Structures are given as structure tokens and as C-alpha cells.
Amino acid sequence: MNERAQIVSSPASSPTHLEIDGVTKSFRGHVAVEDISFRVAPGEFLAVLGPSGAGKTTLFRCMTGLLGPDSGTVRVDGEEVHGVAGRARRRVAVVFQQFNLVDRLTALDNVLAGRLGHMPAWRAWARCFERSDRLLALDCLDQVGLLEKATQRADSLSGGQQQRVAIARALAQKPSIIIADEPVASLDPQTSAGVLELLRHIARSERVSVVCSLHQVTLARRFADRVVGLVDGRLVVDVPAHRFDEHIHRQLFGTAEGTDPHTETAS
Ligand SMILES: Nc1ncnc2c1ncn2[C@@H]1O[C@H](COP(=O)(O)OP(=O)(O)OP(=O)(O)O)[C@@H](O)[C@H]1O
Numbered sequence: 001m002n003e004r005a006q007i008v009s010s011p012a013s014s015p016t017h018l019e020i021d022g023v024t025k026s027f028r029g030h031v032a033v034e035d036i037s038f039r040v041a042p043g044e045f046l047a048v049l050g051p052s053g054a055g056k057t058t059l060f061r062c063m064t065g066l067l068g069p070d071s072g073t074v075r076v077d078g079e080e081v082h083g084v085a086g087r088a089r090r091r092v093a094v095v096f097q098q099f100n101l102v103d104r105l106t107a108l109d110n111v112l113a114g115r116l117g118h119m120p121a122w123r124a125w126a127r128c129f130e131r132s133d134r135l136l137a138l139d140c141l142d143q144v145g146l147l148e149k150a151t152q153r154a155d156s157l158s159g160g161q162q163q164r165v166a167i168a169r170a171l172a173q174k175p176s177i178i179i180a181d182e183p184v185a186s187l188d189p190q191t192s193a194g195v196l197e198l199l200r201h202i203a204r205s206e207r208v209s210v211v212c213s214l215h216q217v218t219l220a221r222r223f224a225d226r227v228v229g230l231v232d233g234r235l236v237v238d239v240p241a242h243r244f245d246e247h248i249h250r251q252l253f254g255t256a257e258g259t260d261p262h263t264e265t266a267s
Pocket residue numbers: 027028030031032050051052053054055056057058059
């Protein structure tokens with residue numbers, strides 16, 4: 001089999017929220033990601049796998065607009081993320097490994113932060129939210145099963161609950177794409193499964209594209225629709241999750257399944 005024979009990205013005519021086209025990024029002459037291209041459809045849950053240093057974080061930073069690629073483009077709903085207006089960036093919500101909530105604020109106030117990019121600057125500065133924003137934030141908390149925790153401080157919630165609040169904040173942004181950078185790396189196996197189940201449910205019900213980096217292959221196979229794999233900054237795998245097999249595992253990690261931490265189970 002050809003090294004890149006399994007590329008299955010959606011054809012150009014398919015509906016797409018995210019289009020990565022020929023993205024390359026170097027740091028002081030060291031190529032971190034090279035000529036990466038793929039698309040993500042509405043409602044699709046894409047897992048990004050690869051060994052340490054493969055370029056996942058660099059690619060994610062390019063997708064969220066934090067880093068500008070040296071060449072290539074990232075488009076959200078057809079609009080460049082690195083465009084001057086920055087409108088496309090508003091449609092990209094990010095979920096972090098460490099949740100990134102404001103500890104002393106309530107769950108509801110943290111979720112409301114997802115609305116800040118949609119408000120005039122003076123309202124955002126004064127945190128002067130409309131009633132419709134508050135109702136939306138409560139609805140988002142309800143979607144992640146935490147409505148009854150709305151008035152509780154973030155730092156009084158468990159890790160899994162904090163990540164659910166972070167997902168509610170992402171939802172409040174009304175995004176086309178949720179980029180989740182190792183969202184379960186700080187959680188125990190059972191809580192991890194619950195968070196990934198929630199992200200998959202949101203992808204389906206809201207028609208949001210979810211792009212999620214994971215360290216455990218088992219979780220990617222269980223929850224993702226499709227898996228993209230990076231090695232040394234290059235995209236070498238793009239397969240439906242159910243087709244991720246022993247051969248592909250070796251291609252990505254150089255070892256058989258079950259011989260490294262990437263195959264750790266979670267149930
Ligand atoms: N700001 C930077 N300056 C210099 N080199 C960098 C920078 N960011 C990343 N790199 C290099 O780019 C390559 C890819 O790094 P990146 O963090 O994207 O990989 P990763 O797949 O996310 O790794 P991990 O799973 O360990 O987080 C590595 O060789 C890294 O050292």
C-alpha cells in the first residue's frame with residue numbers, strides 16, 4: 001500500500017466547514033507541518049493522532065488563527081481564518097486540555113464568555129450581556145447536563161464538569177468548528193469517555209465540525225468518524241475510524257497496538 005493511499009478527505013463538492021489546503025509552518029528553518037490538506041464536513045468528528053513532535057499543536061494553532069502558516073490556507077465556511085477582518089475566527093471555538101475557565105467566576109459567567117466576540121467592544125468590556133445571551137448560555141449549560149450548576153464557582157466543579165462548562169462556552173460562541181486540543185488528557189478514563197461522547201453528540205445534533213487531538217488510539221476509534229495521522233509534520237493517514245488497523249498504527253507510532261500507551265483503554 002502506498003504511504004498516503006488511504007486519504008479519504010471529502011471531495012471538493014461536498015459541504016464543508018473547515019478546509020485546510022497545503023498548510024506549511026516552520027520555526028527557524030525547522031519544518032513543523034508540511035503541506036497539510038484535508039476537509040471536515042458539518043457534523044463530522046475528526047480525531048488527529050500522531051507521536052510527540054508530529055506537529056499536532058502547530059496545526060491546531062494554524063486552524064485557530066493563533067499562528068499564520070508560511071504557506072497554504074485555512075478556511076472556515078469558505079472564509080480565510082487569517083483574513084484581515086478575522087470574522088472566520090469567531091466561528092472557531094477552542095476547548096483546551098486544562099479547561100481554561102476563570103476559577104472565581106460561576107459556570108454561567110464562564111459560558112457567557114463565549115458571547116464576548118459577538119458583542120460591541122464596550123459591552124464586552126463591561127460584561128454587559130443581553131437577556132438573549134443569558135438564555136443562550138443557560139441553554140448551553142443544559143445541553144452539557146450542568147444547568148443545576150449554573151451559579152456554582154468553576155473551581156468548585158470536578159475536572160469533568162469543568163470540561164463540560166468549557167464545551168458549553170464553546171457552544172455559546174455558536175461556532176461552525178470546535179477545535180479540541182487534547183480535551184481529555186487531564187481526565188480519568190470514564191470521565192474522558194463521557195466528554196468525548198458529549199462532543200460527538202454535539203457534532204451530530206448541532207452540525208458542528210469537531211477536530212480533536214487525542215493520545216489514545218482506542219478513544220479515537222471509539223468516538224471519531226475519521227482519523228487523520230501526522231508523522232514528522234506530514235499527513236500520512238486519513239481514514240474512517242473503523243478502518244484504523246494494526247498497519248496504520250505501525251505507520252503512525254512505529255509499534256504494534258497494545259505495546260505503547262497510545263492504546264490504553266478507557267471504559
Ligand atoms: N514555537 C516553536 N519554536 C520552535 N520550534 C517549535 C515551536 N513549536 C513547535 N516547534 C517544533 O515543531 C515540531 C512540532 O511540534 P508540535 O508541538 O506541533 O508537535 P505535537 O505533535 O503537538 O507534539 P506533542 O504531542 O508532544 O504536543 C517539534 O519539532 C517542535 O519542537
